[in-house]
Amino acid sequence: MKKYIKIALLVVLALIFIGTFVFLYQKSQPKETIYDVLTAEKDTLVQTTVATGKIEPRDEVLIKPQISGIIAEVYKEAGQKIKKGEVIAKVKVIPELGSLNAAESRVRLAEMNGRQAETDLQRMEKLYKGKLVSSEEYEKTLLTTQQAREELQAAKDNLEIVKEGITKNSASFSSTLIRSTIDGLILDVPIKVGNSVIMSNTFNDGTTIATVADMGDLIFRGNVDETEVGRIHEGIPVKITLGALQNMQFDATLEYISPKSTENNGANQFEIKAAIQVPDSVTIRSGYSANAEMELQRADNVVAIAESAIEFENDSAFVYVLTDSVPVQKFERRSVTTGISNGIKIEIKKGLNAGEQVRGLKKGE
Template sequence: MKKFMKIAALVLIAAIFIGTFVFLYQKSQPEEVSYQILKAETKDLVQTTVATGKIEPRDEVEIKPQISGIIAEVYKEAGQTVQEGEVIAKVKVIPELGTLNSAESRVRLAEMNGKQAETDLERMEKLYEGKLVSNEEYEQTLLAAKQAREELQAAKDNLEIVKEGITKSSASFSSTLIRSTITGLILDVPIKVGNSVIMSNTFNDGTTIATVADMSDLIFRGNVDETEVGRIREGIPVKITLGALQNMKFDATLEYISPKSTENNGANQFEIKAAISVPDSVTIRSGYSANAEMVLQHAEGALTIPESALEFSNDSTFVYVLTDSVPVQKFERRQVVTGISNGIDTEVKQGLKAGEAVRGLKIEK
């Protein structure tokens, strides 16, 4: 029995030893590595760049009052269309006390001068009828009376303007009625009845009564990096994609490239503008975020391989060309000359032929 136990123990130890040796041997052997096999293909290749920005109307106008006062009426609201000259709001004038006193004083003085001029004219007419004065003297007195009447009317009109911002004789040209200066869509009416408004002057831009824009003429405004701005030009076609309408693309034409850069997050960028063609059936709102895709370069019938097959070393570019696949994959490292890239495929100008297979990414087991 003891002999049997000894033999079993020796067999077990030997099995463990052999199993450990086999395990360590297998672990020490290099794993067989497999790679994706990619073929060089001939296709048209287009390199593009994408500029981010937003959609806005070409003509957007802020309507401001010509007088200061308080909003008495608001006749329009955002989203409504308005014609040029149409009234948007009405301002009630709150006269400044000093100006009001001065205007009232001017009226009183004009009335006194007017009464005196009329009295002088009555006397002169009696003398003129009796042929006691010359025609010249009578005409001078008559002229003075007419001037006094005009001055009185001007003083009264000025007082009306100070009080009401309007005169009866010029009601259709009232500056208290805030009118649109263009035909378009009202984008915003930031004021309410009772708000104080001021006219623009040297020290203040004035209160905005409404913002009106022509939404039939839209542009894309965005920025292009300085590394790409040299490869675009005015007049090239642009494809616009909107964040709010991602399933649609709109044709546009690049019409402006800024001659001066602006710094944005440490990068120099150039502003661009593109005119958009929008079908009548589509509604685009001002301020939509958008991307503009522009063609930088294109190559027809180019020999291409996926960019993942390239290896970059210093200033050189290499690929691994498949030379054998049985029993294991074998590759030859070869230098190539590349052309343009669209971020997925790259043009190969020299070093590779159509149909040759190259090594791609490693296949994970």
């Protein structure tokens, strides 16, 4: 019985030894590497660049007062459409004391001169009817009286302007009524009733009463890096995508490239503008962030493969062309000349034909 047990143990040990030897042998053998195989095909490649920026109206006008004072009424608010000439707000004039005193004094003086001129005219009329004075003297007196009347009216108008900012004779042209200068949409009304406002002058831009813009004529304004600005030009098509309307894309045309760069985070960039075509059914608000995609290069009906299949070495490019797949994959290294790339595929100008298969990444990578 013991003899059989020993024989069984020896058999088990022998099997373990043989199994271990086979396992180690198999592990020591090099594994066959299998690659994905890619086929070169005819394709159209487009190289693009993306500029970031914002959407804004082409014409955005700041409405400012023609006089200084205090806002008495505000008739419009942001978001309302407005026509040229419509009143946005009314300004109440706060007269300056020195100007008010001077205007009142001018009126008093004009009244005195006017009364004296009227008296002189009455006397002259009696003398003229009695043929005691010449027609020339009478006409001079009449002219002096008319001038006195005009001066009195002008003095009264000036006093009204100083006190109220308006005269009764020119109420329709009042500078106290702040009107829109264009048709459009009111984007902002930064003032409230009671706010002080000042007119534009040499030393001050003046208070903005409202911002009005034509939202039917929108542009994209953004920046392009100096490494790419040389490959774009006015008139090329642009595709605009908005952060607020991500599922929509708008056609645009590049119409302006700045001749001067600006520095942004250490990089030289050039401002660009593109006119956007917006359907009437879509509402776009001023200030939307946007991306503008522009075509830099294009290659139609060229041989192309995935860029991952290219091996770059110094200034040269190579591919591994499949020569056999049975029993194992075999590849031949071949020099190629590349063209433009769209980031996924690359153009092969020379060295590879459509339909040929090349080595891609390893299986599982």
